[in-house]
Amino acid sequence: MNTTPSMTLERQRADAASARRPEPKPATGSFQTVEPRLEIAPAGATGGELVDRYGEILTPAALEFLAALHDRFAGTRHELLAERLQTRVDAANGRDPRFMPETAWIRDDASWRVAGPGPGLEDRRVEITGPTDRKMAINALNSGAKVWLADQEDATSPTWANVVEGQLTLFDFLRGDLGYTSPEGKQYRVTAEETPTIVMRPRGWHLVEKHLTFHDRAGRAMHASGSLVDFGLYFFHNAKALIGSGRGPYFYLPKLESHREAKLWNDIFVFAQDALGIPQGTIRATVLIETIQAAFQMDEILYELREHCAGLNAGRWDYIFSIVKTFRSRGRRWVFPDRKAITMTVPFMRAYTELLVQTCHKRGAHAIGGMSAFIPNRRDPEVTERALAAVTADKRREAGDGFDGTWVAHPDLIPTARAEFDAVLGDRPNQVDRLRDDVEVAASDLLDIPSIGGEVTEAGVRDNVSIAIRYLESWLRGVGAAAIDNLMEDAATAEISRSQIWQWLDNNTVTAEGTRIDQTSIVRLMAEAVAALPRFEGDRFDDAISVFRTVALEPEFPTFLTVGAYARFL
Template structure:
């Protein structure tokens, strides 16, 4: 596309000879409307957001050119697949349950095919630490002693423009061994690899297909403007700038793929990977992807998702919190059969979650893919030894179950949990890096078992309603301030757990549920709980609780159910 940029009077506009954006405006700059326009009149991107310090290192003409090509080739298919999601939702609301696909039975029954498996640096994944990509958190993750750092641009990151681009700057520096951070209180943070001296392999998670990047517009061949895809922006910038540097360092460009709902969505990612590798001149199959199975629809298409990505696939992850949210969302109006009790009662030990977890391991090991466990929400509190002791006990039990069930690795959200999680996996794996040789051919899971929500039992309590209101309001307020991973009452909350909280409130209202104490859960009753909780929230200058309340009301208390609270909140408030 031969894209070029220059800066003129604080703006970035089409140029003719430069290779990089010149004249960076610094951290308080006001440069806007950066255009990545092809000199041949092809589709292009226009940057709406302000340009801060070092944004020019990331938003280079060549990178924007690459992003424009990704949108030109793949944005249409993305829109088609999002439309297909809407139809799937309508089908579920009308009583058609997800099912194992008849038209792809030949893929499931063919026992010969395998996925690519681990790339360099992904051979041992027994403990992975997850977290956002701000500089301090990134350094802590790289010094944690984990085998893998899930560099999260998705649920643990509030997608402010600063977080999106400065997160890319963080990753750019981390890949090149030049990441550092000096805090306002005089502390200095440097990457040392911690006690082992070895930094984790980076696996980056871009935003899901449903999210856009409103600070970058894509102008197509007909001149129509649309917000860019958050997925393509996150993937494209990280891949374009870092793929070769990662290969040179002995690893590679690795990704977690969130919130897929079908093998067709996996196919789109595979097509993007194929194009991207060819476009920058690296070998086909260099990319490795681990797919989060965190929607009920994807649970029925694990085999097909692996098959579509088989030349680039390393494994699957059991994304437990989004999985629970997906079931509530999908069957929210289907009656008592799908009504969940208090969130605290939805554990990995309940039957339908056990079946989901066991099916994932069996599927992965049949195909040579790693099975990565989920994240326990419990976190330690260094100021409260009793809380820390309880958290370590619960995390140990969770990771022990995963290791015994055959998982090859697991997630933690806090460095202090790594020794506990690793001890449980070391006990089962020993010196082996994985459990791929331990196939679980005896596992048989039916559609009815995956959908057996009623097997949870349990009850809805007034405390459970209140907990959901508290978590949703406090997390959304944090998210609106740009903090996407929030420690709330000794639990690590992210967008997925907030989605559970607000969607349970919506479902309980519309099902006319009654608490164990006898209170009917209707809008008026919940509004009274919200008013009480809101009045007790600690207010500080500049907080976003008023906006958080507005987001909560539109996503939990109104008749229409937004598929994701983040979509509307992002458009209105970020």
């Protein structure tokens, strides 16, 4: 393997060039222009179908709105994706992220503030995350959490059915008509007197929706943007209903790598509010800081979104993945130990979270903590006891550090998380007034990877292989959030597992037991992992192994495991 930065530079630059697309503009002179439009791809192996009630979401007016979004913003999206590729080339060749001198005026100006919470977002002490299928949505809405992160991103496998039916779930709930009957006949309904405020998370900028095709003014066809599709359909159908309910259209923005990407979202918000006749500033966004690049631009991201911003979230798992990905080929100094050794208490993670709280509070923004992966097991009291102890420690630390709220992935964890925040907040809705002037974080603190310590063990290698394959199998069947070994795994945690395998191979890593990690040993562990699992009709283990080989064993490192897997299999 041993791919050096220079070996991949030409390929990455070629990718960057191919990713660039100009903003569609009306042609002049002898070139004929056409009206931009967005249409459903023909039904078939990779096409979309208008089954059941899909036509209620994919209406002509909604598709026209999506086409307008793409007409104005698809070109900028492509330019920013090209900038991401160049940033990765720079990092591979030794250029570290930094606090940008050209935007120091934003960081140094103490006068500006963000819009802050909209109605229903003042108290966010416990947020429950989860996909938007009907059963999981009803459980979340009945959970007693303050906020439900309705996730169309890492907790959702983006099958055509999941994308459209997730929109139908939200559509029906906001019209008082959400129900579900299981195959066994069990009925689920929303019964809570007070339901959580919904904050919807669309897909990241790097993802497409291949079942919808955008035709630009020059007649060129391209896959639609997953971000614009998810945002656009939810906003178009539900913004006014949300406002009428006393809340509003609120969004979590994932995977941002720069303040320019934040500005693109802000421009989209301005356009969308004008298009639907909604007052400017009604939308509220919470940005996930889950890339190392974004960690150096938190002030700038808040500034670009200041008219629509409620806060930042510490997206811990994607953040760890981002660092492994960014520095994966920079030598042994950057090699990470076993995944379980990368905790929230290691120095570089402490620096990241403390800087996030400080940055948010000096700008009047909420700082929202991340999700502990531990989940309870109602059939195993010992597992539940360990999970509750781990979650208690995690949430006590977050509340003590100044976070205004936190995430959980299971309803049974809400009382535990709430108790820790209640102990700090009392009757206050948040602690934004706690400025954390005691925090001083330098660039070197955010990049202090060697201080993690720990080892790469044979058990850690085996766990990563097994977890990644089992998660991929689940994802390929359309289940994007999977309980594996009493941990909640989603796309972000699977990314850590496969990227660590790639890095260990690339650096000829030797385990603590003295075994060199090589392709032969990983292939053997793959076979052992699958052999130990029960096979069943319709399982996707063969496809999961194929995806894992591509994303963990090939010399070229795919930036996201979901991109190629989506193109091939969903």
